[in-house]
Amino acid sequence: MFEAGTEPQDHTGRLLPAPWFERDAPTVARDLLNKLLVARLPDHEYVAGRIVEVEAYTQDDPASHTFTGRTSRNEVMFGPPGNLYVYLSYGIHCCANIVTGPEGDGQAVLLRAVIPERGINVIRSRRQNRPDRNLADGPGKICQAFAIALDHNGVDLTEDSSPIQIIDDGVAAPLYPRADPRVGISKGVSTLWRFRTPIPR
DNA sequence: AAAGAGATGGTCT
DNA sequence: GACCATCTCTTTT
Numbered sequence: 319m320f321e322a323g324t325e326p327q328d329h330t331g332r333l334l335p336a337p338w339f340e341r342d343a344p345t346v347a348r349d350l351l352n353k354l355l356v357a358r359l360p361d362h363e364y365v366a367g368r369i370v371e372v373e374a375y376t377q378d379d380p381a382s383h384t385f386t387g388r389t390s391r392n393e394v395m396f397g398p399p400g401n402l403y404v405y406l407s408y409g410i411h412c413c414a415n416i417v418t419g420p421e422g423d424g425q426a427v428l429l430r431a432v433i434p435e436r437g438i439n440v441i442r443s444r445r446q447n448r449p450d451r452n453l454a455d456g457p458g459k460i461c462q463a464f465a466i467a468l469d470h471n472g473v474d475l476t477e478d479s480s481p482i483q484i485i486d487d488g489v490a491a492p493l494y495p496r497a498d499p500r501v502g503i504s505k506g507v508s509t510l511w512r513f514r515t516p517i518p519r
Numbered sequence: 520a521a522a523g524a525g526a527t528g529g530t531c532t
Numbered sequence: 533g534a535c536c537a538t539c540t541c542t543t544t545t
Contacts, residue, residue, distance in 0.1 A: 373537070375537075381537070382537085383537080405537085407536075407537065407538055407539095408536065408537095408538050408539080409536090409538095410538070410539075411538050411539065413537060413538080415537085428537055430537090456538070456539070457537070457538070458538050458539060459538090459539080462539095500537070501537070501538090502536080502537050502538065503536090503537055504535090504536085
């Protein structure tokens with residue numbers, strides 16, 4: 319059941335529609351900062367968190383899975399914008415991406431870090447009670463925290479009935495996000511498509 | 520606080 | 533058979 323204060327109605331906002339994701343990956347990536355990642359799973363556990371780090375990948379980008387063309391793995395990246403692309407990384411971890419750009423164009427935004435805001439106790443247990451700031455500060459950790467797995471590959475994030483959604487609750491994306499080289503890649507290193515919300519300190 | 524290495528399996532050449 | 537859009541644990545500063 320729900321913990322106190324974690325009911326879905328806690329987050330009110332609009333479900334972003336498919337056309338919102340139709341723009342180029344770097345643009346969507348910046349605009350995704352401060353949006354909410356929401357997961358409503360079959361057991362009715364409800365978790366949500368604010369997206370604070372993303373990376374953009376386009377089709378003409380040598381670091382992108384789609385650079386060498388369509389395969390069975392990257393098929394979803396060529397599909398409709400607003401779908402979820404999940405793949406297995408290093409044989410161990412899942413990484414979740416949001417498909418962007420026009421259908422047929424292989425672009426996506428990798429979710430790299432989220433700050434949990436709802437269902438934190440569920441997330442803590444899924445993450446084996448690690449310190450709160452390490453709950454979802456990496457692509458594989460997000461998938462653990464939100465229970466996103468390979469069978470979510472292709473899920474439509476823009477559907478009312480979808481178990482995973484992106485919600486705009488009115489918090490604006492930062493005007494000047496940090497922009498840096500992407501992580502863990504060997505090609506396309508000079509492209510500054512890793513975007514983060516500036517962290518005040 | 521930083522650096523190093525092992526785990527582990529699908530995808531592609 | 534090489535290459536990973538990573539994480540965690542261990543060792544060293």
